[in-house]
Amino acid sequence: MTETAHRTQAQRREQTRTALLDATIGCLVDLGYARTTVQEICARAGVSKGAVQHHFTAKAELMAAAVEHLTTKLRLQLAASLGKLPSGGTGVAAAIDLLWTGYSGTLSTAVTELWVAARTDPELRAAIRPVDRALGRATLEHVTQVAGELPPERAEMLFWLTVNLTRGLALDAELGGDPKRRRQLLEEWKRIAVLLYQDATTAPA
Amino acid sequence: MTETAHRTQAQRREQTRTALLDATIGCLVDLGYARTTVQEICARAGVSKGAVQHHFTAKAELMAAAVEHLTTKLRLQLAASLGKLPSGGTGVAAAIDLLWTGYSGTLSTAVTELWVAARTDPELRAAIRPVDRALGRATLEHVTQVAGELPPERAEMLFWLTVNLTRGLALDAELGGDPKRRRQLLEEWKRIAVLLYQDATTAPA
DNA sequence: TGGAAAACATGACGATCAGCATGTAAGTTC
DNA sequence: GAACTTACATGCTGATCGTCATGTTTTCCA
Numbered sequence: 001m002t003e004t005a006h007r008t009q010a011q012r013r014e015q016t017r018t019a020l021l022d023a024t025i026g027c028l029v030d031l032g033y034a035r036t037t038v039q040e041i042c043a044r045a046g047v048s049k050g051a052v053q054h055h056f057t058a059k060a061e062l063m064a065a066a067v068e069h070l071t072t073k074l075r076l077q078l079a080a081s082l083g084k085l086p087s088g089g090t091g092v093a094a095a096i097d098l099l100w101t102g103y104s105g106t107l108s109t110a111v112t113e114l115w116v117a118a119r120t121d122p123e124l125r126a127a128i129r130p131v132d133r134a135l136g137r138a139t140l141e142h143v144t145q146v147a148g149e150l151p152p153e154r155a156e157m158l159f160w161l162t163v164n165l166t167r168g169l170a171l172d173a174e175l176g177g178d179p180k181r182r183r184q185l186l187e188e189w190k191r192i193a194v195l196l197y198q199d200a201t202t203a204p205a
Numbered sequence: 206m207t208e209t210a211h212r213t214q215a216q217r218r219e220q221t222r223t224a225l226l227d228a229t230i231g232c233l234v235d236l237g238y239a240r241t242t243v244q245e246i247c248a249r250a251g252v253s254k255g256a257v258q259h260h261f262t263a264k265a266e267l268m269a270a271a272v273e274h275l276t277t278k279l280r281l282q283l284a285a286s287l288g289k290l291p292s293g294g295t296g297v298a299a300a301i302d303l304l305w306t307g308y309s310g311t312l313s314t315a316v317t318e319l320w321v322a323a324r325t326d327p328e329l330r331a332a333i334r335p336v337d338r339a340l341g342r343a344t345l346e347h348v349t350q351v352a353g354e355l356p357p358e359r360a361e362m363l364f365w366l367t368v369n370l371t372r373g374l375a376l377d378a379e380l381g382g383d384p385k386r387r388r389q390l391l392e393e394w395k396r397i398a399v400l401l402y403q404d405a406t407t408a409p410a
Numbered sequence: 411t412g413g414a415a416a417a418c419a420t421g422a423c424g425a426t427c428a429g430c431a432t433g434t435a436a437g438t439t440c
Numbered sequence: 441g442a443a444c445t446t447a448c449a450t451g452c453t454g455a456t457c458g459t460c461a462t463g464t465t466t467t468c469c470a
Contacts, residue, residue: 009416009467016417032325034239037457048419049459055417059458109324112376116321119314119379120237129381157393164373164390171317171372174324176334185369188362192397214437214446221447243428253449254428260447264428 017055019045021069024062028110033117038062063114064127070110071131075138078102082142091146092197093190096162099139100186103166104173112170136163149201158193165189222260224250226274229267233315238322243267268319269332275315276336280343283307287347296351297402298395301367304344305391308371309378317375341368354406363398370394 007015023044027036038059042049056062081098085091102108115132118125144155169182212220228249232241243264247254261267286303290296307313320337323330345364352360374387 006467012417012466030325032322034322035325038459039457050419051417053418053459057459112321115376115380116317117237117239120235120240125380132380157390160386160390161370161394164377165366165370166373167376168369168372168374171320171376172369175320175330175337181365185362185365189366192401196397211437217436217447242426244426255449256447258429258448262429 013055016045016047016051018069019047020052020055020062021066024066025070025107025110028066028113029106033113036113060121060123063124066110067114067124067127068131070107070114071135074102074107074111075135077105077107078139079142082139082146085146087146087148089194089197092158092194095143095146096186096190096193099143099162100166100169103163104170108170109174112167112174139163147197150197151200154196154200158196162189162193218260221250221252221256223274225252225257225260225267226271229271230275230312230315233271233318234311238318265326265328268322268329271315272319272329272333273336275312275319276340279307279312279316280340282310282312283344284347287344287351290351292351292353294399294402297363297399300348300351301391301395301398304348304367305371305374308368309375313375314379317372317379344368352402355402356405359401359405363401367394367398 020041023041024036026044027040031040038049038052041062042052045051052062056065078098081102082095085094085098111132114124114128118128140156140159143159144150144152147155147158150158169185173179173182225246228246229241231249232245236245243254243257246267247257250256257267261270283303286307287300290299290303316337319329319333323333345361348364349355349357349360352363355363374390378384378387
């Protein structure tokens with residue numbers, strides 16, 4: 001064992017808490033929302049049911065916390081990769097690629113599970129909405145810095161179109177659609193986006 | 206009562222069967238996949254648990270049948286509205302509108318529930334894939350007839366881009382995103398699509 | 411260093427679910 | 441119209457879930 005030595009209370013708390021939240025995400029990815037059970041979460045986190053009870057009063061609260069945990073992770077991941085982007089046309093294409101990899105990863109898979117479940121669960125929905133909106137805004141800011149020469153309105157349009165297209169493609173990927181076709185579609189969209197970008201920057205309306 | 210009179214066996218069978226499948230769809234829309242239970246389905250269909258047992262050996266089989274039932278309904282709905290479309294640029298815009306209304310309705314909501322659930326359920330997945338692919342192909346054929354002047358490759362690209370974008374927007378709508386922004390994005394996409402269509406038809410590469 | 415408090419484990423309880431065994435009614439066939 | 445099959449109802453059972461009451465270990469503080 002590495003270190004079962006002295007752990008401060010705050011350390012213990014934070015450690016099992018993140019273990020539980022990570023285990024929750026793992027369950028969502030591997031089993032889906034419907035079959036994600038507290039028992040399985042506890043088993044994966046290596047703790048007992050009493051622990052989750054101590055940290056979260058109910059399963060719904062655990063899920064709400066998982067939403068935040070998940071969004072924080074996604075935000076960090078996106079910020080790290082979006083930070084170092086070239087500007088101009090190639091930057092637009094690169095940004096689209098990054099958005100795709102971000103929205104097609106395991107983290108986003110878990111988000112989708114929670115998202116769909118939240119449609120019929122007002123409590124979960126209330127937990128998701130503000131966090132997700134904040135993530136969208138933050139990502140948007142990063143992206144608009146890349147395409148700074150574009151009028152903000154059009155940059156925002158391109159961003160949201162890309163996000164929604166990417167989410168649709170991610171859904172297709174989750175069910176095992178043709179990866180080759182997804183690649184083609186993404187390439188086509190990049191071509192279109194770059195074209196629109198150049199049109200708007202060289203000949204402003 | 207209208208008619209509790211003589212019903213042939215085939216009539217009885219088909220009647221309760223569709224009642225069960227419709228009830229299943231209703232449950233998926235109202236409660237989501239996770240909380241869709243056979244008891245609730247039976248209650249909505251007005252039959253007992255024995256009935257569903259008689260028609261479907263297991264819950265999974267019911268869900269698989271619901272997929273087909275659902276896809277058939279969607280196909281009919283789309284075919285009815287896509288049949289009478291103008292061709293040319295205005296036809297492209299109209300087709301996008303129709304795809305959006307088709308993919309954002311309650312039927313597609315139920316499909317999404319099953320889709321996401323199928324990601325972690327190989328059995329359900331195996332039931333969905335061929336049916337969904339067939340629906341996609343059929344819809345594609347209708348659409349390509351509208352934009353017949355376009356090279357088939359590009360028409361197909363535009364179609365799948367629209368479908369995936371629409372699915373992403375539908376997800377956004379399910380969680381209660383801003384309807385106004387969705388409208389704007391859809392209008393923007395229509396503008397882009399029409400532009401691409403005109404470029405390709407007036408100046409073929 | 412000893413006691414309070416926080417973190418966590420254990421076991422049990424009520425509710426609910428899917429599946430099955432068995433009974434009953436409606437339709438078919440001869 | 442009587443035997444037979446199909447369609448459906450009723451009641452039960454084992455399993456599993458989320459939650460809770462209570463016990464045990466670890467850290468903290470004075």
